[in-house]
Amino acid sequence: xxxxxxxxxxxxxxxxxxxxxxxxxxxxxxxxxxxxxxxxxxxxxxxxxxxxxxxxxxxxxxxxxxxxxxxxxxxxxxxxxxxxxxxxxxxxxxxxxxxxxxxxxxxxxxxxxxxxxxxxxxxxxxxxxxxxxxxxxxxxxxxxxxxxxxxxxxxxxxxxxxxxxxxxxxxxxxxxxxxxxxxxxxxxxxxxxxxxxxxxxxxxxxxx
Ligand SMILES: Nc1ncnc2c1ncn2[C@@H]1O[C@H](COP(=O)(O)OP(=O)(O)O)[C@@H](O)[C@H]1O
Ligand SMILES: Cc1cn([C@H]2C[C@H](O)[C@@H](COP(=O)(O)OP(=O)(O)O)O2)c(=O)[nH]c1=O
Numbered sequence: 001x002x003x004x005x006x007x008x009x010x011x012x013x014x015x016x017x018x019x020x021x022x023x024x025x026x027x028x029x030x031x032x033x034x035x036x037x038x039x040x041x042x043x044x045x046x047x048x049x050x051x052x053x054x055x056x057x058x059x060x061x062x063x064x065x066x067x068x069x070x071x072x073x074x075x076x077x078x079x080x081x082x083x084x085x086x087x088x089x090x091x092x093x094x095x096x097x098x099x100x101x102x103x104x105x106x107x108x109x110x111x112x113x114x115x116x117x118x119x120x121x122x123x124x125x126x127x128x129x130x131x132x133x134x135x136x137x138x139x140x141x142x143x144x145x146x147x148x149x150x151x152x153x154x155x156x157x158x159x160x161x162x163x164x165x166x167x168x169x170x171x172x173x174x175x176x177x178x179x180x181x182x183x184x185x186x187x188x189x190x191x192x193x194x195x196x197x198x199x200x201x202x203x204x205x206x207x208x
Contacts, residue, residue, distance in 0.1 A: 001082055004129040005089070008096040011134035012167040013159070014144035016194060020134065020182075021092050023195050024202065028090050036084040039094035041069060043076040066104040066115060067122075073097065074124040081126075097124075098131055098176060106170025107163065127177040130205055132198070135171065135183045138164040 007024075009017040021037060028035045041051035050072045054065065073096070084091050097119065104110050119125035142164045172181075182197045 001085060002129075003085065003127070006081065006085055006091045006093070006128045006130075008093045008098065008128040008131045009134065010095060010098045010102070010131055011171065012136055012138070012141045012164055014141035014148075015134040015136040016144075016191065017094050017134055019191050020132075020195060020198055021094055023191075024198060025092060027199070027202070028092075032090065033088065035090040035092060036080075037092045037094075038076070038080060040076065040096055040099065041072060043081075043093070044072070044079050047072045047076050062104060062108045062110055063114075066100060066108070066110055067118060069100050069104070070115075070118050070122050070124050073100075073119075073126075074122050077124060077126055093128070096128060096131075097126065098133070098171075098174060098179075101174055101176060102167060102170040106173070107166055129178065131177055131179045132201070133171050133174075133179055133181045134194070135181055136168065137184060138168050140184075141168075 009021055011017055025035050025037050040047065041054060042048045050068060054060065054068065060068075081091050081093070100115055100119075101112060105112050105115050116125065138161065142161050145159070145164075180201050182194060182201075184194065
């Protein structure tokens with residue numbers, strides 16, 4: 001399977017992934033062919049059900065939570081992502097394997113070897129062609145999560161500031177696959193200026 005067109009977006013909660021994915025979706029579609037946008041947790045009926053369940057269940061044991069994410073990932077890959085790639089689509093995915101290493105590993109305390117092994121056992125150790133890690137200033141991403149509409153907030157959005165800092169660090173320390181880090185130049189980097197950085201890498205990657 002050619003994963004070159006499989007692009008994932010990673011970063012802390014409120015980093016601005018969804019905004020940039022929408023911009024990239026329109027740009028790719030106009031100039032580089034069909035695009036499919038998906039997300040984790042989610043992406044399939046099973047994944048979306050799991051998303052609702054996980055986001056409402058704060059007391060899941062770390063290994064159980066990890067196994068659920070990975071089982072859903074295998075299903076997502078087999079049912080949705082691989083067929084779309086086989087049909088020539090670009091696939092843009094909001095979070096994927098890196099999130100598990102950061103949240104269940106770096107933050108949740110599970111060994112990286114365990115997480116990798118479980119992915120391999122469940123046939124979900126899939127490394128995307130390109131992974132954008134959207135870095136953010138924790139004070140800013142934290143403030144954005146606090147501002148979220150209360151109907152959209154889940155217990156994960158209530159995480160304290162130190163968790164935002166730890167997530168940022170875990171993404172910085174992570175080395176897996178082809179990662180491009182988009183760093184904000186300053187605290188008040190606008191959506192448009194972040195998008196300019198994306199386009200720079202996008203043009204480079206698509207022309208290769
Ligand atoms: N660079 C930015 N500057 C200011 N606000 C932003 C920026 N990027 C995103 N936002 C806003 O922050 C909030 C979270 O963005 P979103 O794309 O949903 O983040 P994520 O998908 O990473 O959780 C949204 O209200 C969005 O409009
Ligand atoms: C895919 C994945 C997500 N997560 C977490 C990260 C997020 O906090 C949450 C999904 O929430 P989501 O709303 O997608 O994230 P965001 O706030 O960035 O828009 O699930 C894991 O812990 N492990 C995983 O493998």
